[in-house]
Amino acid sequence: MKTKLYLIIVLLIIPIISMANIPIDSTKTNGKKLFTVVLDAGHGGKDPGKYVANTKESDIALKVVKLLGKQLESHRDIKIIYTRTKDVFVGLDQRAAIANKAKADLFVSVHCNAAAATSAKGNETFVLGLHNNAANLEVVKRENSVILLEENYEEKYAGFNPNDPSSFATNLMIQEEYLDNSIELAANVQTKFDKDLKRKNRGVKQAGLAVLRLSYMPSVLIETGFLTNKEERTFLRSKSGQKKVANSIYNAVLDYQKNRDVNLFEVEEIDTSNVVLEPVANNTIYKVQISASGNKVETKSYNFKQLPEISREKEGGIYRYFTGNFSSLKPASELRALAVSKGYTSAFIVVYENGIRRRL
Numbered sequence: 407m408k409t410k411l412y413l414i415i416v417l418l419i420i421p422i423i424s425m426a427n428i429p430i431d432s433t434k435t436n437g438k439k440l441f442t443v444v445l446d447a448g449h450g451g452k453d454p455g456k457y458v459a460n461t462k463e464s465d466i467a468l469k470v471v472k473l474l475g476k477q478l479e480s481h482r483d484i485k486i487i488y489t490r491t492k493d494v495f496v497g498l499d500q501r502a503a504i505a506n507k508a509k510a511d512l513f514v515s516v517h518c519n520a521a522a523a524t525s526a527k528g529n530e531t532f533v534l535g536l537h538n539n540a541a542n543l544e545v546v547k548r549e550n551s552v553i554l555l556e557e558n559y560e561e562k563y564a565g566f567n568p569n570d571p572s573s574f575a576t577n578l579m580i581q582e583e584y585l586d587n588s589i590e591l592a593a594n595v596q597t598k599f600d601k602d603l604k605r606k607n608r609g610v611k612q613a614g615l616a617v618l619r620l621s622y623m624p625s626v627l628i629e630t631g632f633l634t635n636k637e638e639r640t641f642l643r644s645k646s647g648q649k650k651v652a653n654s655i656y657n658a659v660l661d662y663q664k665n666r667d668v669n670l671f672e673v674e675e676i677d678t679s680n681v682v683l684e685p686v687a688n689n690t691i692y693k694v695q696i697s698a699s700g701n702k703v704e705t706k707s708y709n710f711k712q713l714p715e716i717s718r719e720k721e722g723g724i725y726r727y728f729t730g731n732f733s734s735l736k737p738a739s740e741l742r743a744l745a746v747s748k749g750y751t752s753a754f755i756v757v758y759e760n761g762i763r764r765r766l
């Protein structure tokens with residue numbers, strides 16, 4: 407009798423188990439790998455984010471994310487995962503964990519900016535920065551401060567001081583790998599905003615934002631506009647404004663995805679036509695990358711704060727700008743310091759070995 411009962415239970419369980427193995431999105435795949443995007447509406451619940459004149463950053467972020475998600479979901483090869491779809495609190499580590507667990511191809515965090523000066527305006531997109539940058543510290547403090555609302559944050563974020571991004575102990579080597587792609591997406595977003603919103607383009611910036619540090623994939627944090635600026639607040643509160651913002655991000659993500667598809671079949675080529683290959687020992691060239699953006703700018707010194715020997719390379723929809731061209735590291739380090747002092751605070755050295763560029 408007992409054996410029979412077990413058999414019945416087993417027979418009942420088998421179909422349930424095999425059903426559980428069927429991916430929910432099987433209808434979407436068509437045999438092609440889904441491009442997974444995690445959409446992260448900043449803040450929520452007990453953390454409204456910036457709260458100005460009855461306008462909560464958490465509300466606007468969620469509305470934009472939902473509009474954006476709806477548009478992206480209409481593509482059968484794109485899978486969307488939300489870190490939240492309601493007004494609830496989600497810790498920064500949880501948000502990143504959701505994205506890491508999904509092995510997402512992209513992490514897109516949506517926020518609104520704020521400043522003491524009500525005249526401050528425009529939009530900017532952040533990628534992870536590995537060093538402190540005083541100019542971005544206010545954004546870093548504000549967007550990281552939510553950690554203080556989390557229970558046991560000292561344990562969870564081992565030794566992290568939200569006001570000091572450099573105190574964050576994570577595997578930065580891993581994230582370095584994703585930086586170029588993050589910059590590409592960020593540049594796409596800023597280019598679309600520039601074209602569609604016609605607002606001040608504050609550019610692509612680098613900062614030690616916790617949520618970007620914890621997610622191991624190309625990740626950006628978008629500041630869609632200033633809630634402290636009346637005109638931008640009104641725009642962001644409006645349905646049409648939210649739609650415009652969502653649509654710009656949507657187009658930026660699609661452009662990014664298109665480039666990924668191409669790269670599956672083509673070997674990535676770097677245009678080295680600007681590189682003067684002098685007959686130096688071991689064929690190594692050092693340059694300093696000063697910026698990367700969607701905009702094509704003439705490689706004239708006066709366009710780059712009088713820095714010398716400007717060169718440009720196009721890759722994956724963005725332009726990278728370099729200064730200098732040396733066969734040894736020392737003058738490149740000195741030029742990097744000069745570039746930083748002139749305001750290119752995230753400038754870094756790249757090295758070309760036999761025409762192949764890598765970040766130093």
Ligand SMILES: [Zn+2]
Nearest residue numbers: 448455517518
């Ligand atoms: Zn925020």
